[in-house]
Amino acid sequence: MFLRDRRLALLPALALAVLTAACGGSDDGGNGGSTAAADTIPVAATDDFCEVEASELEAGTHEFEVTNGGSKITEFYVYAEGDRVMAEVENIAPGLSRPLLVELPAGEYETACKPGMIGDGIRNPLTVTGESAQLSEDESLAQAAEDYQRYVQSQTAALTEQTTAFVEAVKAGDIEGAKALFPVARTYWERIEPVAEIFGDLDPRIDGREGDQAEGEDFTGYHRIEKALWETGDVSDMGPYADQLQADVAEIVALANETTLDPLQLANGAKALLDEVATGKITGEEDRYSHTDLWDFAANLEGSQAAVQALRPYLEEADPELVTEIDERFAETEAELGQYRAGDGWMLHDQLSEEQLKGLSDSITALTESVSQVAAVVADR
């Protein structure tokens, strides 16, 4: 957890704009615009395939209907260049179908299913023809905030579901089930930390680590339960902590869904997520009992990339060289991290050697240098 962005909430100049428009409450991650979808495109997702019944579309609003016929939880994304998320639907359990509404201007896109929720996913090209809207700088920055808002809402919906499942497993005394859900629920949390953490005391209560508390404060949240799961293997007294966690997450989700970061906050948030990786995950401080830090690492990285890519249309106009550099360094970091994949998850932090951790640290340091340039480009408009 970190405190930096909490302060932003105090500053009128960077005050949070509250979206009054649509989007709120929609948990399909769709664009939610007023335009009705012209069609419904079936997507058959399995553990090995991602069959999208269209590779060319007219510009406009479309609905994808994603059916998970595999055995793993899956996700479905529509990416613009640079993996800018145009729309996504998270957390599709085996056997379920989920709709995804998305408005696509003309351009080249990719769709992706992510069985097991990690990696680049199974990709398919998607060409959209017709009129392409040329946005002004201000419009593209406004669009960035809206796009990121949509990303946040797709994450908060999955965060709520997975945290509920985690809490239920804890209260049922299902140690192994809870252990498996712990890094999954945290993935959605870690992806959106910049927005989740602007809300006062909620962040320390949900994500505080042991020792973060002042005298007289209780140690609560994910890590309190993590300690019980991995240290003692006894969660019989964790009921109140589990209930509190669920209530706190519900509260922060409601706040986050109504919050839009301005473009500068978006840029700083992308950088702050990488700082999180550098100071908490690489050192193994975050998940000190479960050692599942690499899940959080990957989630921070994805969240940072989502924030940067939301700004991409603007950045491509304002500083194309920086975009190229950032793309390369995200790819390098992903490749570095990708070496430590284990099945549908990640190796444990204490399974990595000092040398391997240094490789990760070096790639994050380089990436941070590039991403830290974004704020100035955004402020320059």
Place this chain on the structure above:
Amino acid sequence: MTEQQGPEPQPAGVSRRRLFGWVGAGTAGVLAAGATGGMIGRTTAVETASSSGPGPDDAVEFTGAHQAGIVTPAQDRLHFVAFDVTTDDRDELVEVLKNWTAAARRMTAGRDAGPVGAVEGERFAPPDDTGEAIGLPPSGLTLTIGFGPTLFRTAEGVDRFGLDARRPAPLTDLPAFAGDQLDPAISGGDICIQACANDPQVAVHAVRNLVRLGAGVVSVRWSQLGFGRTSSTSTGQDTPRNLFGFKDGTNNLKAENETALDRFVWVTDDDSGADWLSGGSYLVTRRIRMLIEPWDTSTLDEQHRTIGRTKGTGAPLGQREEFDPVDFRKQVDGEFAIPETSHVFLANPTNSGTAILRRGYSFVDGSDGLGRLDAGLFFIAYQRDPETGFVQVQRNLRLDAMNEYIRHTSSAVFACPPGIRDDADWWGRALFDG
């Protein structure tokens, strides 16, 4: 969301946006001889023809009402050492304290640690000085001793030296603070010695020889080298920069402000433990690792808002010059110029409700295993009572934006007795003889 009224008043009952009368009040331009240490003759032939006070090579008087090394204008280099006492024999410990005092008396005057010297002794005896300071001037060396809580009673509750009844109430372990990541192996200690000098070799020489004199009675628990003072403790000194690149200690208590020192730094006759500690002070050390890489990639604006001052001049945000008053009410474009989570806002005496004398040093202990600088600030503060000094300040820093960029990795507290009175006096005499 901005609170126009500012946060709730602090426990001390001080309005967070009201200035104490004494803060920023004019300070006397005259050095207080008793407080800062008068200059004595040096053993070297070098004489600095300076009319503005001591030169960096000069000696600092070892005796005085207060120990040197507290309000003495901060020297450039530090070697700090904390000891565990390994004996249970009170007489052995007293013997070491007497030997240390004699050696400190000599070394602060620019002489060898032992009476014979580095090269004058018997051919087949080890020299009583290690020799690396031969030819070096006194270099402003000060040696300051302190006694930790565990000297009076061990962590296991044992009163090894019959001192437990004489432990002043404020001398207890510091409470846990939010975010502490303390390593016990480099925290605490029964006795500490702070060696400060303008030449690192002089400071290291002093500690090395004192450690040697203590062999068999004390053992080094941990030590810390520091370069680059991060506070000015006299109005005659420029404000230095810490490793964040910012001026540090602009509003520090200064040697010339005796009223504030009496109120906030020196233990008085009415305080607990005054029978041996009056005229002394409590020393708090914190090794504060700076997360250099995240800091270096943060924007200038973020850095300004984190500290609450500008990086260039050190002026408080909203002001022009370094020593312009810190005005927490000043608004720029409808918001407070100094953010309420900035370090200056939260640490300033106005808002913390107290003041401490800071005397810290920058350190770089190489790099960590990930290739990142293991660097930061070795924080040193002197105060009349840790509870109303450092502890109160640190509690107020709970929401400090700077916390994002630092980690406290070691912590210690010591009671530093008053100064050495005369040639017969020795470190801890009033405590052990009293």
